[in-house]
Amino acid sequence: MLLFEQSVAGRRAAAQAPRQAVAPDDIPAGQLRATPPALPEVSELQAVRHYTRLSQKNFSIDTHFYPLGSCTMKYNPRGCQEIAALPGFIARHPLAPERHSQGILACFHELQEILKDVTGMAAVSLSPAAGAQGEFAGVAMIRAYHESRGDTARNEILIPDAAHGTNPASAIMCGYRVREIPTGADGDIDLDALAGALGAHTAGIMLTNPSTLGVFDRKIERIAEMVHQAGGLLYYDGANLNAILGKVRPGDMGFDVIHMNLHKTFSTPHGGGGPGAGPVGVSARLEPFLPIPMVGCNGDDYYWLTEKERPQSIGRLSAFAGNAGILLRAWAYARMLGRDGMHRVAEFSVLNANYLMKRLTDAGFQAAYPERRATHEFIITLKREAAELGVNTMDFAKRLLDYGVHAPTTYFPLLIPECLLIEPTETEDRRTLDDFVTIMQCIAGEARETPEVVKTAPHKLPVKRLDDVLAARQLDLRWRPENPPPGSSD
Amino acid sequence: MPFIPHTEDEIRAMLDTIGVERIDALFDEIPAKLRHGRLENVPDGLSESEVTRLAARRARADGEALCFLGAGAYDHHIPAAVWQIATRGEFYSAYTPYQAEASQGTLQLLYEYQSMMTALTAMDVSNASLYDGASALAEAVLMAVRVNRKSKARRVLLPRALHPAYRDTVRAIVSRQGIELVELPYDPASGQTDPAALDELLASDTTAVVIAQPNFFGVLEPVDALTERAHAAGAVAIAVVNPLALAILKPPGEWGDEGADICVGEGQPLGVPLASGGPYFGFMCCRQSIVRQMPGRIVGRTVDRDGKPGFTLTLQAREQHIRRSKATSNICTNQGLLVTAATLHMAILGADGLARTASACHANLNHLSERLCALPGVQSRFASPVFHERVIQLPIPAAELLKLLAAYNILGGYDLSNDYPELENCLLVCATEQRDETDIDAYLAKAGRILGLRNEAKCPVQPKF
Known part of the structure; x- marks a missing residue:
């Protein structure tokens, strides 16, 4: 039941609003609202109970194994949340003077330094609000760099076909054309195709390494050399940074720009779809173009770097300093991990992924790249099951939900038919991984013996499989008192 | 090992299963000379107690002004229940509800949020959030350019009386797509948009006009007249509003004869603490007729196999993970947790x-x-x-x-x-x-x-x- 349907005219949560209602009588009537908005009228308890119950209809990291590939659904330490909620941080106005902000600026500056070190970059700006905004900032810096040199003919960004959809969308937002580069049969980029695509029009290439195929591109140094020789720059999509944290640095691979997803690698909460944070790091030649604001330090004092200090900046991406509270959580996480903890993130996320891939292939599932090492994630393809049994990847995914496991990423990357992209993360223990294998075997058995059970899954969730086609065809995007729910007969 | 559960025995057994001697062997496809693993500027790890005490010292030094x-x-009261519920692990540690059946809590909440925002703004539809008010305005400008096919100029009027950081953000985000941003002056006596200057600027082909209510000076604009002038000139009217103010001010859907076309703003006044500037959330609402040009996630109500109502992400053909280079925006992760808080806040108040x-x-x-x-x-x-x-x-x-x-x-x-x-x-x-x-x-x-x-x-x- 919607909260709107529990509404009773005249009911309110009286403790939460000013006791006196003062009419704003100096505002002209024509500027005022004629009728109050139709929000639910409920008690505080009703609201608390309603949303508590709704929360219980969710899968989450705190309640379920959540091996969602490319999303790094690892434990979000509660201590980081508590630190971000400290009164001096949570009540601080974003425009408070620097003198009243030395504590938080110190945290931001330390985070900048840590991120520089783990990425091998010369400078970092924390301001992008999410990975996609970091991508935009990164490509905008590539463009600003070329333009600052009068090199204005470069109008194309190269993107492998396995890339996240945000990559081409970000390049377009920066005014570039996009050209796709195919992947070879071994999962690495097709170097001949790359050579054919490079030229005087190449502004840069956007790469994820390890790629979304769950493998590390072994020819990365050669790729960097080729792109640089053509006058282009290399952009590193940090979505998969968890796999190499503290082990290999994108700067050392030859990348010029990187964005990081702090909500992945640095364990800040995903919040049902955000907030994220997408800091960007750059090599020295791109430093002048970093988005503002950034934090500077002159030894004793911390201060904001704005357009005054950074006149060549690509500019400001949000009204204030990005998702500050997420940056604080990432800072706390990074300080708790420390140097050794950074290495262990990569080591144990890769150990878990390789272990799970081996167990699943031993159990008869087909890995997309069985000859390759898994990184922090890997792909299982169910094309054989789909062809032989008529049970596809979506069916498997939905049946996993019945067994209390969030489904891996499905049908991505687009190159691999009937694929599951599985990322267990380093915070899961061995038994959880073993249980997952057992569940997958059970579902494979069901697919052979009682395929209808799998094809019609889920059975044990608050709703059965939902009609997405109807949702898009008969748009019902908000509650209206006069509208019955779709599909109802009256 | 912080947050890593493995015991020595388990590590050994897992390596044996894989068939390697050491964890380092799992990195053997990475060229050796790249694997140096030096981290000179990362300090040693701290316990939760140590890092909390360090943070508390710094937070105390910043004080509460x-x-x-x-x-x-804006510094508003937030009912204690709002964040106590929003930080329940089931909301806090879930992700984008791609698996709808396992995410009905978040999805129904987002549907209720969309319903509340359309009620507040008197607009037809709402998305499930953007990053913040300033970047939401940038997205609205890009959307207006896509929507207004009659205008060839890609020319958008931004009031000088609009928040300066919003103007900077819009410039940074849209300037690489050949969009011309023109400053719309304010009347020095009233602090409102200068009507004569607006008429003069509208004499040339104009794609969209941004109308802020209140504007950066806190001043209430004559929104009816501004919206009608924009529409008369064939421009899209983009409202930038404070959502709390809409509890008493005329909502954008009722501005002028036809209402604003797109409405955006900063959601922070609806249950989000000051928190040094973020995370906040941007909201966006629009007319039904242009919903397919809207960026960001949208939740729709549908039915399951048994005909029972349920909720799912819809109109995904607009989005980057489907449309890639032809998407309406590159946005992927938005500000779900903040929207959770805002929904609770609006429900309680x-x-x-x-x-x-x-x-x-x-x-x-x-x-x-x-x-x-x-x-x-x-x-x-x-x-x-x-x-x-x-x-x-x-x-x-x-x-x-x-x-x-x-x-x-x-x-x-x-x-x-x-x-x-x-x-x-x-x-x-x-x-x-x-x-x-x-x-x-x-x-x-x-x-x-x-x-x-x-x-x-x-x-x-x-x-x-």
């Missing part, structure tokens, strides 16, 4: 609670500014009605007053002279419902003392900073 500063971020809060802000600001304007040499700069902020003309540079007030731990407002050289000595002050008589007394006492001493042309008080 008495806040009369707004300028886009209701229309009456939000209206009481908005009216109390307005009354407190009026009270504060009347008392400030009674000080010698202090006056209100613009003649127009305002919401909960007002531009005050001081006899001294605003920066001087603010510096001295800060020494008393009072954030006295926003110095306008940097962004608006023509507003010399002008201060933007804000009062929310939380600034009671005691707070206003404290502000007046200190401001009166500082200005009085300054009027005597000698200042025995040295600023502490």
Whole structure:
């Protein structure tokens, strides 16, 4: 039941609003609202109970194994949340003077330094609000760099076909054309195709390494050399940074720009779809173009770097300093991990992924790249099951939900038919991984013996499989008192 | 090992299963010379207790100031229940609801959020959030350019009286797509958009007009007239509004004869703490007819196999993960957790609670500014009605007053002279419902003392900073 349907005219949560209602009588009537908005009228308890119950209809990291590939659904330490909620941080106005902000600026500056070190970059700006905004900032810096040199003919960004959809969308937002580069049969980029695509029009290439195929591109140094020789720059999509944290640095691979997803690698909460944070790091030649604001330090004092200090900046991406509270959580996480903890993130996320891939292939599932090492994630393809049994990847995914496991990423990357992209993360223990294998075997058995059970899954969730086609065809995007729910007969 | 559960025995057994000796062997496809693993600037790890004490020391040093500063971020009461529920692990540690059946909690909440936002704005549809108000406006400008196919100019009017950081953000995000941003001046007497200048600018092909209510000066704009002028010139009307103010002000869906076409704003006043500027959330609503050009996630109600109502992400063919280079935006992760809080906040306060809060802000600001304007040499700069902020003309540079007030731990407002050289000595002050008589007394006492001493042309008080 919607909260709107529990509404009773005249009911309110009286403790939460000013006791006196003062009419704003100096505002002209024509500027005022004629009728109050139709929000639910409920008690505080009703609201608390309603949303508590709704929360219980969710899968989450705190309640379920959540091996969602490319999303790094690892434990979000509660201590980081508590630190971000400290009164001096949570009540601080974003425009408070620097003198009243030395504590938080110190945290931001330390985070900048840590991120520089783990990425091998010369400078970092924390301001992008999410990975996609970091991508935009990164490509905008590539463009600003070329333009600052009068090199204005470069109008194309190269993107492998396995890339996240945000990559081409970000390049377009920066005014570039996009050209796709195919992947070879071994999962690495097709170097001949790359050579054919490079030229005087190449502004840069956007790469994820390890790629979304769950493998590390072994020819990365050669790729960097080729792109640089053509006058282009290399952009590193940090979505998969968890796999190499503290082990290999994108700067050392030859990348010029990187964005990081702090909500992945640095364990800040995903919040049902955000907030994220997408800091960007750059090599020295791109430093002048970093988005503002950034934090500077002159030894004793911390201060904001704005357009005054950074006149060549690509500019400001949000009204204030990005998702500050997420940056604080990432800072706390990074300080708790420390140097050794950074290495262990990569080591144990890769150990878990390789272990799970081996167990699943031993159990008869087909890995997309069985000859390759898994990184922090890997792909299982169910094309054989789909062809032989008529049970596809979506069916498997939905049946996993019945067994209390969030489904891996499905049908991505687009190159691999009937694929599951599985990322267990380093915070899961061995038994959880073993249980997952057992569940997958059970579902494979069901697919052979009682395929209808799998094809019609889920059975044990608050709703059965939902009609997405109807949702898009008969748009019902908000509650209206006069509208019955779709599909109802009256 | 922080947050890693493996025991030595388990590690051994797992390596044996894989068939390697050491964990390092799992990195053998990475060229050896790249694998150096030096991290010279990452300090040693701390326990949760140590890092919490370090953070608490820093947070205490920053202190909690008495806040009369707004300028886009506002200090409102948030019911305790809001964040206690929003940080339940089931909301806090879930991700984008791609698996709808396992995410009905988040999805139904988002549907209710969309319903609440459309009620508040009187618009047809809402998305499930964007990053913040400023970047939401940039997305609205891009959307307007996609929607308005009759206009060939890709020319958008941005008021000078719009938040300066919003203008900067829009410029940074849209400037690489051949969009021309033209400054729309304000009337120096009223602080409202200059109607004559608007008419003159609208004489050329204009794709969209941005209308802020209230504008950065806190001033209420004649939104009906502005919307109608924009529409008469064939331009898309983009509203930028404070959502709390909409509890008492005319909603964008009712501006002029047809209403605004796109409405965006900063959601922070709806249950999000100041938190140093983020995470906040941007909201966006629009007409039904242009929903397919809207960026960001949208939740729809549908039915399951048994015909039972349920919720799912819909219209995904607009989005980057399907359409890639042809998507309406590159946005992927948005601000779900903040929307969770905002939905709880709106549910608990209701229309009456939000209206009481908005009216109390307005009354407190009026009270504060009347008392400030009674000080010698202090006056209100613009003649127009305002919401909960007002531009005050001081006899001294605003920066001087603010510096001295800060020494008393009072954030006295926003110095306008940097962004608006023509507003010399002008201060933007804000009062929310939380600034009671005691707070206003404290502000007046200190401001009166500082200005009085300054009027005597000698200042025995040295600023502490």
